[in-house]
Amino acid sequence: MSENNLFNFELVSPEEKLVSEQAFQVSIPGEEGDVGVRAGHMALVMSVRPGVVEVIRSEGGAVEKIFIAGGFADISQTNCTVLAEEAIPLASIKAEPLQIELARLNEELSFAETAEQKTNLSKRITVVMAMLDAVKAA
Template identity: 40%
Template structure:
């Protein structure tokens, strides 16, 4: 089957760079599947799960808190602040971080709109993390 290059980059380092058959990304507009030859675009990512398919099977599932993806016919580059494999994403830690984010969002009620929206996006991302976490 045809492949394209998937690159996953965090602020610290290149986390993944290899040919894959398909990737599903959590775009703000909804889940987006990317195959080789996809139309070029840049999309904003929300908190959610990146699913990687290789050799006809899902090989990786990664939680991403948000970021951007640049899609071209031969490559997908994902720029993310936080990436964690679901198998090592702790439910207890995610729930603790969610409680902190909810408190911060409540405190941001009187802040400018951009700050309130960022706080709310963080809450939504951490709700997703708590719901998909696979580690204790």
């Protein structure tokens, strides 16, 4: 495999830089649909929905899956950067704590009084449900 089949990929959350290396292919859950990125991709800036980023570091290599809670992606021919609101390796996410959190959030939502509280809780519920879906699909 030649070097020109690879591009620079970074996945960054407010807490840490999870990935900063070359990749062969990355799949990103865009708001308008999933986007596959390889070297030479056209320039694109897009919103990212909660879901799983799949990273393949070399042709025919293993797939690393990382859950992100939304954010933005900046793609060019030689670089791809995902700025995620939250990012967690999928293998480290367990369903049971998420189910407990989802029940708690739904209860809090039923008692929420302000539009801001309802909006914030609804966003978190969406993220937790996406995490559960990702764990079940893994």
